[in-house]
Amino acid sequence: xxxxxxxxxxxxxxxxxxxxxxxxxxxxxxxxxxxxxxxxxxxxxxxxxxxxxxxxxxxxxxxxxxxxxxxxxxxxxxxxxxxxxxxxxxxxxxxxxxxxxxxxxxxxxxxxxxxxxxxxxxxxxxxxxxxxxxxxxxxxxxxxxxxxxxxxxxxxxxxxxxxxxxxxxxxxxxxxxxxxxxxxxxxxxxxxxxxxxxxxxxxxxxxxxxxxxxxxxxxxxxxxxxxxxxxxxxxxxxxxxxxxxxxxxxxxxxxxxxxxxxxxxxxxxxx
Amino acid sequence: xxxxxxxxxxxxxxxxxxxxxxxxxxxxxxxxxxxxxxxxxxxxxxxxxxxxxxxxxxxxxxxxxxxxxxxxxxxxxxxxxxxxxxxxxxxxxxxxxxxxxxxxxxxxxxxxxxxxxxxxxxxxxxxxxxxxxxxxxxxxxxxxxxxxxxxxxxxxxxxxxxxxxxxxxxxxxxxxxxxxxxxxxxxxxxxxxxxxxxxxxxxxxxxxxxxxxxxxxxxxxxxxxxxxxxxxxxxxxxxxxxxxxxxxxxxxxxxxxxxxxxxxxxxxxxx
Numbered sequence: 001x002x003x004x005x006x007x008x009x010x011x012x013x014x015x016x017x018x019x020x021x022x023x024x025x026x027x028x029x030x031x032x033x034x035x036x037x038x039x040x041x042x043x044x045x046x047x048x049x050x051x052x053x054x055x056x057x058x059x060x061x062x063x064x065x066x067x068x069x070x071x072x073x074x075x076x077x078x079x080x081x082x083x084x085x086x087x088x089x090x091x092x093x094x095x096x097x098x099x100x101x102x103x104x105x106x107x108x109x110x111x112x113x114x115x116x117x118x119x120x121x122x123x124x125x126x127x128x129x130x131x132x133x134x135x136x137x138x139x140x141x142x143x144x145x146x147x148x149x150x151x152x153x154x155x156x157x158x159x160x161x162x163x164x165x166x167x168x169x170x171x172x173x174x175x176x177x178x179x180x181x182x183x184x185x186x187x188x189x190x191x192x193x194x195x196x197x198x199x200x201x202x203x204x205x206x207x208x209x210x211x212x213x214x215x216x217x218x219x220x221x222x223x224x225x226x227x228x229x230x231x232x233x234x235x236x237x238x239x240x241x242x243x244x245x246x247x248x249x250x251x252x253x254x255x256x257x258x259x260x261x262x263x264x265x266x267x268x269x270x271x
Numbered sequence: 272x273x274x275x276x277x278x279x280x281x282x283x284x285x286x287x288x289x290x291x292x293x294x295x296x297x298x299x300x301x302x303x304x305x306x307x308x309x310x311x312x313x314x315x316x317x318x319x320x321x322x323x324x325x326x327x328x329x330x331x332x333x334x335x336x337x338x339x340x341x342x343x344x345x346x347x348x349x350x351x352x353x354x355x356x357x358x359x360x361x362x363x364x365x366x367x368x369x370x371x372x373x374x375x376x377x378x379x380x381x382x383x384x385x386x387x388x389x390x391x392x393x394x395x396x397x398x399x400x401x402x403x404x405x406x407x408x409x410x411x412x413x414x415x416x417x418x419x420x421x422x423x424x425x426x427x428x429x430x431x432x433x434x435x436x437x438x439x440x441x442x443x444x445x446x447x448x449x450x451x452x453x454x455x456x457x458x459x460x461x462x463x464x465x466x467x468x469x470x471x472x473x474x475x476x477x478x479x480x481x482x483x484x485x486x487x488x489x490x491x492x493x494x495x496x497x498x499x500x501x502x503x504x505x506x507x508x509x510x511x512x513x514x515x516x517x518x519x520x521x522x523x524x525x526x527x528x529x530x531x532x533x534x535x536x537x538x539x540x541x542x
């Protein structure tokens with residue numbers, strides 16, 4: 001047992017899809033979350049800027065005494081993971097390896113699609129991780145730059161004509177490739193699960209990167225004997241680089257509960 | 272004559288629509304442009320964060336000895352203009368007053384629409400400026416949060432099904448209100464002039480805020496005897512907070528020419 005908190009961060013709100021799964025799987029763990037809402041989105045920025053921002057995000061989280069860090073952001077996981085690992089002595093988990101493992105396990109024919117931000121797809125990180133496990137995999141990858149703005153604007157529901165049109169445009173080539181498994185390579189995308197699932201059809205397994213990252217951190221802590229007792233009531237604290245009120249209002253949608261008394265603002269550029 | 276440069280800034284690339292007009296109207300002027308591409312977009316952020324970022328943008332520009340500052344950003348002009356004016360002894364021009372003046376002059380029936388980012392529409396600044404000139408104006412305002420992501424993604428052309436669908440959705444209520452004049456209250460929007468113009472119809476006058484701001488700075492400099500001779504060849508220098516290469520590549524679309532040898536990166540969080 002190790003009661004130090006787990007640090008989790010994302011460019012904005014998307015990482016809360018991982019936090020939600022962590023709360024479900026790891027109810028006894030304390031969590032410190034940072035969402036860089038003052039600089040979201042990361043996905044269209046240069047690799048150099050993404051690395052610089054990610055270092056500041058981690059420096060802030062490490063002002064707490066953590067037992068592990070979860071990068072709940074596809075863009076940072078695909079662009080800055082190795083740098084962050086080399087600079088931190090505690091475990092740093094990204095979303096790529098757990099999602100790649102889940103995709104390979106789920107895929108019947110090895111025909112796997114990957115969607116993500118521009119930076120994520122440019123990195124080729126998901127494809128490399130999948131091929132390391134399944135060299136004969138047939139892969140198709142597609143950058144979907146408008147999906148994060150749509151999610152951040154709350155346009156996630158079935159029947160939203162714009163969202164459905166955008167999803168159809170991005171996924172038509174992925175669908176035509178006949179994939180049996182699709183990696184939602186950005187932690188914002190599970191919010192679009194209904195629209196994406198409707199378009200791809202029930203035969204295509206969707207891999208939720210936040211959920212797989214939560215499973216991976218649970219397995220790691222268990223293996224290291226650092227898991228808290230499930231009867232312990234874990235505490236969660238949230239930090240954002242833009243307005244705490246705005247963060248709390250949107251977080252309710254992601255987490256399914258009110259956290260307004262547990263959100264604070266942080267001046268991330270000072271880290 | 273005053274050969275000090277004019278400082279111009281925007282959250283990202285949009286302000287280049289104003290720069291293009293300034294180059295046309297004021298060929299003898301030196302211009303220093305800053306685009307905060309590392310933190311774009313501003314339009315969905317809190318007023319407090321917008322003011323903080325805008326102060327840093329101005330602090331960087333004032334590391335040059337300027338004769339005037341142009342806020343080539345609808346969001347900053349509507350949210351932070353009075354703060355910036357109170358803190359700077361040189362003239363600070365926003366896009367709101369020039370656009371309001373142009374809209375009132377262009378409108379036949381005083382039935383005027385305003386579109387902009389969430390922060391811009393929340394501020395009510397365009398409506399207030401128009402009413403100050405035309406108290407009986409009939410106004411309709413609409414926030415269009417997806418238009419900046421669409422422009423930054425380069426999806427500006429006629430025939431882009433997603434852009435046309437988004438424009439139709441945002442503008443249907445504005446069109447139904449029977450406006451004769453529409454203020455494009457964000458310097459990104461002139462890139463969408465074709466799509467917006469097609470939807471609104473030829474009878475609706477579109478007001479380009481960047482163009483009006485360029486006219487206003489020309490008038491101000493002339494009135495103060497600070498205008499450079501038109502035979503002088505003005506120099507332009509560009510700065511961005513993300514990759515200089517990425518800025519130069521996109522800037523070519525906005526300016527219609529290659530500026531790759533005149534772009535530098537700046538660490539804006541240090542200002």
